[in-house]
Amino acid sequence: MPLQSYASHTQEIEAFGLGYPTGRGERDQAVLGSWRRCIDHHRLDPAQTCEAYIVPESQLRIHQDESESLIRIARSGLERLYQQLKGLDYVLLLADRHGVAVDFLGHQAQAADLRHAGLYLGAEWREDRAGTSAVGACLATGEALVVHQSDHFDFTHTQLSCTAAPIYDLRGELAAVLDLSLLKSPAERASQNLALNLVVAAARRVELANLMAQSRNDWVLRFSQSPDFLDVDPDAAISIDARGRIRATTHAGARALVAAAGLEWRKRPSLIGQPLEHFFDFDLAHLPQLRRNRPAQERIVRARDGNILFAHAMEPQRAPARSLTISAPQPLPPALGTLTAGDPAMNALLHKAARLAPQSLPVLVQGETGAGKEFLARALHAASGREGAFIAINCAAIPEALLESELFGYLPGSWTGGASKGRQGLIEAAHGGTLFLDEIGDMPVGLQAKLLRVLSESQVTPVGAHGPRHVDLRVVSASHRALATLVEAGQFRQDLLYRLNAAELHLPPLRQRQDLAAMLDRLLADLGGYHLDEPARAALLAHRWPGNLRELSNVLRYAVALCHEPDAADPGGAQVIALSHLPDALQSASAGDAQDTPATPPLSAPHAAARTESADPEALAQLLAQCQGNVSEVARLLGVNRSTVHRRIQRMLGQRQVHWGDGG
Numbered sequence: 001m002p003l004q005s006y007a008s009h010t011q012e013i014e015a016f017g018l019g020y021p022t023g024r025g026e027r028d029q030a031v032l033g034s035w036r037r038c039i040d041h042h043r044l045d046p047a048q049t050c051e052a053y054i055v056p057e058s059q060l061r062i063h064q065d066e067s068e069s070l071i072r073i074a075r076s077g078l079e080r081l082y083q084q085l086k087g088l089d090y091v092l093l094l095a096d097r098h099g100v101a102v103d104f105l106g107h108q109a110q111a112a113d114l115r116h117a118g119l120y121l122g123a124e125w126r127e128d129r130a131g132t133s134a135v136g137a138c139l140a141t142g143e144a145l146v147v148h149q150s151d152h153f154d155f156t157h158t159q160l161s162c163t164a165a166p167i168y169d170l171r172g173e174l175a176a177v178l179d180l181s182l183l184k185s186p187a188e189r190a191s192q193n194l195a196l197n198l199v200v201a202a203a204r205r206v207e208l209a210n211l212m213a214q215s216r217n218d219w220v221l222r223f224s225q226s227p228d229f230l231d232v233d234p235d236a237a238i239s240i241d242a243r244g245r246i247r248a249t250t251h252a253g254a255r256a257l258v259a260a261a262g263l264e265w266r267k268r269p270s271l272i273g274q275p276l277e278h279f280f281d282f283d284l285a286h287l288p289q290l291r292r293n294r295p296a297q298e299r300i301v302r303a304r305d306g307n308i309l310f311a312h313a314m315e316p317q318r319a320p321a322r323s324l325t326i327s328a329p330q331p332l333p334p335a336l337g338t339l340t341a342g343d344p345a346m347n348a349l350l351h352k353a354a355r356l357a358p359q360s361l362p363v364l365v366q367g368e369t370g371a372g373k374e375f376l377a378r379a380l381h382a383a384s385g386r387e388g389a390f391i392a393i394n395c396a397a398i399p400e401a402l403l404e405s406e407l408f409g410y411l412p413g414s415w416t417g418g419a420s421k422g423r424q425g426l427i428e429a430a431h432g433g434t435l436f437l438d439e440i441g442d443m444p445v446g447l448q449a450k451l452l453r454v455l456s457e458s459q460v461t462p463v464g465a466h467g468p469r470h471v472d473l474r475v476v477s478a479s480h481r482a483l484a485t486l487v488e489a490g491q492f493r494q495d496l497l498y499r500l501n502a503a504e505l506h507l508p509p510l511r512q513r514q515d516l517a518a519m520l521d522r523l524l525a526d527l528g529g530y531h532l533d534e535p536a537r538a539a540l541l542a543h544r545w546p547g548n549l550r551e552l553s554n555v556l557r558y559a560v561a562l563c564h565e566p567d568a569a570d571p572g573g574a575q576v577i578a579l580s581h582l583p584d585a586l587q588s589a590s591a592g593d594a595q596d597t598p599a600t601p602p603l604s605a606p607h608a609a610a611r612t613e614s615a616d617p618e619a620l621a622q623l624l625a626q627c628q629g630n631v632s633e634v635a636r637l638l639g640v641n642r643s644t645v646h647r648r649i650q651r652m653l654g655q656r657q658v659h660w661g662d663g664g
């Protein structure tokens, strides 16, 4: 494909934007998809050119810190790939999920040219900033692709040829992009086919290495279509916990599981936590037969859809893995240290949190409901050294009409329902401190634009005020919903997401934590020094904790209350919690079933009727009355979070209005 002039390049994209076919039939669909997003979604103008942007050094360090373990794991794979391509002038970039190049391998002799072209450490290739590029389009679609010369949206980059492949984390989320680029390339797009194969294979190997590094205490099952490559270069891998449930997968592993269960990829449920036998005709007990002491040709497994694969099972390493780092990790600040009892993933997350705490960088905390997102936000504030207050606001709990005045405040007389003296908003109240935006995914789209302005300009304008006021804020936000999915559905602004998630912390669900036993002891000590007998401990350890730490805390408080009752089995009322003190669901779980049932304390009839998502409105109303309108108490009794209760109340009120209206 010959190089285009600035004028014909701009014309082609503009014509495409207006719905005309492109002059070049050979344009790849993935490239055209990116052009469409650049025009319709990012509102970029092909006539406007812009040099590559390199983030400042201090920001680059934060991006590198966030991707530290990935960079370490990816490094040897990148170096191998770079060596394979030596002499061909390729540059290798590892970009994080924000599109910033956090690692780079290229000719130092060409450093100035590479930096100028954006093929350099710190270059930011997000689609909304740089237009169509291999990194940006790969981040937007999660698919590997080539963006060759005039495929680039911005004329500035049309000398480059770039090929990128996605790297997914163990939860199946896009974590990074591996990019192989050339400053000068042959005109033919097909010249990059080999680069595409190489980069896809390298990304797969990085995912495999990541899974191996993080699954030392689990079984790892690696798959291949052919026995010859099984032990040396498998296609996919999954890890399995001691109860035979999927703990982690590579991207190809996830695809293999979805195919094995005969599911459609787009409609797949969460794979993590599912038993192995949902996907294959064997279970945990069969894994030792798939170890390497048998020839690869004999290690055949059958998927539920009838497909045959070759498998290699690697048993958990019993001895704790020796740390690669020479120095001992720094102790955690006390506020953060209390959130772990030794789980390796939690420890790693908290060390990252400790590095982020003193910075003003916005942090997005993700995790299942009850996993401790607000606890972590408070600990980040405590460890930040910021002198202002910690101000928390639950965006799901405040009616939309009030949320704006709550956040921004208002001047006297600016609205009829307001206090006569006006009121300071929560954003201003957090000046010098931390603003915690809980359930940020529920913020109305109109307010999202206003919040974006506050974050980008550090200024807030109260309702009715003429001028803005400066605010010094640290924003921590949280959501149990995947915000990227909300962005795709048009319910959350992408530019706001980029403002909020400069750093992301993913809290592991309690069922994946290895410190459950120690957490039990710690929480019981905090409750006044209680102990568990063996059956009770076994039942608690076997439970799956769908409500996470909130559920655990409720169950323990319930058990503590019961173990004080006069009890024939324990006449002395010693502070020992027995199986009979636990909620019924946990007692039956200890008999081997009901693993997925939330173990909230037993409920009375209205409690039970109010508990399901399609809750009986009358039962919910009754429960609210019993708790004198205390939503937190209702949430505690139902074992759900406060925003769920608020959502149900709103639904209940809506249903009632319809009912009354019907009745005339």
Ligand SMILES: Nc1ncnc2c1ncn2[C@@H]1O[C@H](COP(=O)(O)OP(=O)(O)OP(=O)(O)O)[C@@H](O)[C@H]1O
Pocket (backbone or CB within 6 Å): 338, 339, 340, 367, 368, 369, 370, 371, 372, 373, 374, 375, 376, 438, 478, 480, 523, 549, 550, 551, 553, 554, 640, 641, 642
């Ligand atoms: N580290 C912890 N130690 C002890 N209890 C905890 C811890 N973290 C959370 N909890 C318990 O879980 C409850 C819920 O915690 P938190 O509000 O931080 O969770 P969350 O993830 O923000 O929940 P939601 O998504 O429902 O808002 C707390 O009220 C507390 O009882």
